[in-house]
Amino acid sequence: MKQSVRTWFRWISYLEAISFLVLLGIAMPLKYMFDSPEAVAVTGGIHGFLFSVYLVAIAVMAVLFKWKMIRIAGAILAAFLPFGPFVLERRLKVNA
Structure with missing residues (x-):
């Protein structure tokens, strides 16, 4: 069971990090450079x-x-940093 929870956490962590990067790297430039707030x-x-x-x-x-x-x-701080959850996952993997 612990392994499946660990895998679930990894997937959630990666998805959250990717969504943050898309927000910062694609959506925000579209909003401010091309006037596309959608x-x-x-x-x-x-x-x-x-x-x-x-x-x-x-x-x-x-x-x-x-x-x-x-x-x-x-772990909470990692969510506020670009690539933070990826770094956290790497550290958790090493310490596991």
């Missing part, structure tokens, strides 16, 4: 949903794997 509205909604799921996934991982507060804080 891209941000759609991508932002998807990213917001995935961010919420990512926070729930962090909570599940924290309980199941007995994460310390520093790791929980790091």
Whole structure:
């Protein structure tokens, strides 16, 4: 069971990171350079949903794997940094 939760967390983490990169790298430039705010509205909604799921996934991982507060804080911080969840996943893989 722990392995399936770990795999679920990895997928959520990657999807959240990709949605953030698409928001920053594609949707925001479309909005401000080409006056197309629709891209941000759609991508932002998807990213917001995935961010919420990512926070729930962090909570599940924290309980199941007995994460310390520093790791929980790091996982939350990773969501605010471009490529952050990818780096977090790499560190979790090494420490597993």
